Amino acid sequence: MNYRSWTFKDILKISELEKECFSEPWTYRMFADAFSSKGFVGVLAEDEGEIVGYACGTAMFETAEIDDVAVAEGYRRQGIAAALLGAMERESLALGAETLLLEVRVSNSPAMRLYLKEGFSGLYARPRYYPDGEDALVMRKLLGAPQVSRVGTGRKKPEK
Numbered sequence: 001m002n003y004r005s006w007t008f009k010d011i012l013k014i015s016e017l018e019k020e021c022f023s024e025p026w027t028y029r030m031f032a033d034a035f036s037s038k039g040f041v042g043v044l045a046e047d048e049g050e051i052v053g054y055a056c057g058t059a060m061f062e063t064a065e066i067d068d069v070a071v072a073e074g075y076r077r078q079g080i081a082a083a084l085l086g087a088m089e090r091e092s093l094a095l096g097a098e099t100l101l102l103e104v105r106v107s108n109s110p111a112m113r114l115y116l117k118e119g120f121s122g123l124y125a126r127p128r129y130y131p132d133g134e135d136a137l138v139m140r141k142l143l144g145a146p147q148v149s150r151v152g153t154g155r156k157k158p159e160k
């Protein structure tokens, strides 16, 4: 499996895969607009040149958002979405983000399990967020939280 950033010409295939994966898919135009906007981050997985999974979002300032993650049906449960989330996380960190946010349908238990496994936690619900009236759960992951240093505090050890 090869993982890389999106190019503009990937969008046609991505929008076709999107139709297979979602009941209310983003259109080609929506992806093209997102791709051209400031702070866009997009990573994809390809198998022998065929796009089989993708993720995209926006990283601006300290908060990055993941807008979309999907994997082709025949390629699921192989760790591809987890790898895509890891790549999104690294790209967002490199752009200065400290927090990653996303929304998930409350009925989408595969996605929710994926996000929980990858270190996201539920933040709050958005009632009737989707056009069909379903609620969204907003989930958050804190990126690269600073570790408390136990060495090198600069204080001299008391002499024995």
Ligand SMILES: CC(C)(COP(=O)(O)OP(=O)(O)OC[C@H]1O[C@@H](n2cnc3c(N)ncnc32)[C@H](O)[C@@H]1OP(=O)(O)O)[C@@H](O)C(=O)NCCC(=O)NCCS
Pocket: 021, 022, 068, 069, 070, 071, 072, 075, 076, 077, 078, 079, 080, 081, 082, 083, 103, 104, 105, 108, 109, 110, 111, 113, 114, 115, 117
């Ligand atoms: C959700 C989705 C992206 C997961 O992709 P994936 O590549 O199969 O996920 P991974 O293989 O990386 O799964 C990682 C972990 O997530 C959880 N998970 C993923 N799919 C699951 C499922 N169907 N049932 C239960 N747990 C699941 C598991 O904990 C899994 O680890 P495991 O396989 O070791 O048990 C994929 O099912 C999909 O494209 N669904 C349709 C689009 C969608 O709903 N996208 C999310 C929008 S918010």
